Amino acid sequence: MSEKKIGFLSFGHWTPSPHSRTRSARDTLLQSIELAVAAEELGVDGAYFRVHHFARQLASPFPLLAAIGAKTQRIEIGTGVIDMRYENPGYFTEDAGAADLIAGGRLQLGISRGSPEQVIEGYRYFGYHPAEGESDAEMGRRHAEVALQMLQGQGFAEPNPRPMFPNPPGLLRLEPYAEGLRQRIWWGAGSNATARWAAQKGMNLMSSTLKDDESGQPLHIQQAEQIRIFREEWARQNEAGHGHGFEPRVSVSRSIIPVVSDQDRAYFLGQRDSSDTFGMIDEKTRAVFGRSYTAEPDELVEELAKDTAIQEADTVLVTVPNQLGVDYNAHLLESIVEHVAKPLGWKTPEAA
Known part of the structure; x- marks a missing residue:
């Protein structure tokens, strides 16, 4: 396998339970910053966070991303993903710009039309309603397209002839x-x-452990096909003279637990889910849910070497059990770098 960037992906769960190290939203936010700092010290390439509204999980991403940007120097900082059905494209552009400047240009923002929600049509509580004849997914993509235009930095708004402050021309x-x-x-x-x-809109590709089932094949095979379709369309845009001026990146998400300690065995060895599952995520959509990779390092390396989607991707995002605390998750990331990434050639000893 070729060298890859390795990042962690946290959903930021918290619950007021004696078994959780994150018993409040404050715990989750502060520990997210601490884990990003620790991950950078370990040679991990990215700190990514999921966004879920109306849930005891991370929600508003930009204060967290800005704080991590101010506390770190090298690590990429991102989302996986922001639900654009809930987003005002203008505020999104301003907040993202500020966080990226604080981080020195290290933001990698995953966005999407969203996934099944905690509440019914939650975006309506944020003031957003699909236009007549438009689905909520189409509204999310419309919000994304407006944000992409604004992020280009070209002027579009007519200036006030009597502004409070002088305007550039x-x-x-x-x-x-x-x-x-x-x-x-x-x-x-x-x-x-x-x-x-x-690919047509000039965005990098982020593919998670959940995908529409389009062939009945295992997730990694369907995902590898999805990546090839993305890259073929990107090349087609270049050939047609509609190129985007950069080479795209592709990430896949995985649950990977190297079992190297008694604590790992106590937490995870009895919870192995060694095959993909298929099911309905709503009344219309059948999906494939990716398996978890939980094993001792030699077995893990052998299994992951057969994952065709990882072979096609340049970035692997590893989901972390954030409720187990910063120390355990730092141990987990170190185990992945040392016992998985290096043997597979994802990272060289020098890079790590």
């Missing part, structure tokens, strides 16, 4: 503008069609 853009951020937007694609659309 011409139409105005949103500030602060973060140069290069537009090329660091990823689309969380749940299907082959939306992967193709992401």
Whole structure:
């Protein structure tokens, strides 16, 4: 396998339980910052966070991303993913620009049309309603397209002839503008069609452990096909003269637990889920849910070497059990770097 970037992906769960190390939202936020700092010290390449509204999980991403940006120097900081059905494209552009400037250009923002929610049509409580004849997914993609335009930094707003402060000449853009951020937007694609659309719109591809079942094949095979479709469409855009001016990146998410200690065995060895599962995520959509990789290092390396989607991707995001605390998750990430990434050639000893 080729060298890859390795990041962690945290859902930021918290619950007021004596068994949880994150018993409040404050615990989760502060520990997320601590884990990103620890991950950077371990040579991990990325700290990514999921966004879920109306849940005891991480929600508003930009304060957290900005705080991590101020506390770290090298690690990529991202989301996987922001539900664009809930987003005001203008505020999204301003918040993202500010966080990226604080981080020195390290933001990697995964966005999407969203997934099944905690509440019914939760985006309506945020003031957003699909237009007549428009689905909520189409509304999310519309919000994304507006944000992509704004992130380019071109003026679009007519200036006030009597402004409070002097304006530069011409139409105005949103500030602060973060140069290069537009090329660091990823689309969380749940299907082959939306992967193709992401390539057409000039976004990197983010594919999770959940995907629409389009062939009945295991997740990694369907995901590898999705990645090939994305790259073929990207090349087609270049050939047609509609290229985006950069080489796209592709990430896949995995649950990977190397069992190297008694604590690992106590937590995970009895919870092995060694095969994908299939099921309905709503009344219309059948999906494939990816398996977990939980084993001793030699077995893990052998199993992951057969994962065709990982072979196709340049970035692997490893989901972490954040409720077990910073120390345990830092141990988990170190185990992945040492016992999985290096033997598979994802990282060289020098890179780590």
